[in-house]
Amino acid sequence: MWAGVLVACAACYALKLAGLSLPASVLEDARVQRTVPLVPVALLAALIATLTFSTGHHLVVDVRTTALIVAIGMVLLRAPFLVVVASAAATAALLRLI
């Protein structure tokens, strides 16, 4: 676990430093401008989908689906970050209790 954690930390730092150090011409490249902002959108959406609708290698619909719907509602209501996360967790916990 430690090796993965430390390598990921090093990679993230290297990316930050590279950004400060690279020549401005890289930033002006249309492909970079166009592609880099799309990566987090796609990855965050893929993370939401896989963490909500799967257990191991199986697709499942369970209490996490309801929790996600509650979270979407909270985001639409412009609730603060912590409220969004806590209400999703509380929904899953309550539904499991019932």
Add this chain to the structure above:
Amino acid sequence: MIRDALGIGVATGAYALSFGAISTAAGLSLLQTCALSLLMFTGASQFALVGVVGAGGSVWAGAATAALLGSRNALYGMRLASLLDRSRWRRIAAAHFVIDETTAMAIARDSVAESGLAFWATGLAVFTLWNLGTLIGALATHALPDPKVLGFDAAPPAAFLALLAPRLRAREPMAIALGAGVVALVCLPFVPSGVPLLIVAVLVAIFGIARSRR
């Protein structure tokens, strides 16, 4: 400006609480959780690593996802380069603070001097409160008997949703988000854990490059 920086620091500190809690519930030790906040110090990547690990994926799949999410910080760095002192040691220290919050605060200023101050003030406030929040969240979760009963497995997707929402203001990112979710789920039964995320990353890069040629 200092007050703004502190305000942002307090807000991110609150969300560090949930990072500390989720990371601990995912099975990372207190030390590993705190190391992520101290050394990685970029929220979405940290959540991604512990989210993948918590769902049973390998730490390497989590690390790869974290690095891919960290690629946007390189873009921020390029934007900040003209606003910050370029001397070598300053740059090495400043790099650690290149994140969403500091970039937003620095580029919103009128002069280079104000940008520099906004960057360092926001960076220090967020770094301090982010690490404090992580520690408290992790310690509190350590004290719980079974985090899963409390719905901690439903927390990471909600965290990602809150991070994603501000990026969905146009039709294209909305379509990309939906497409990415579907592609990841379609791949999931057939490839090792974490790989669906890498497939999505490759596809979106190809899409972005193809679109920029037009």
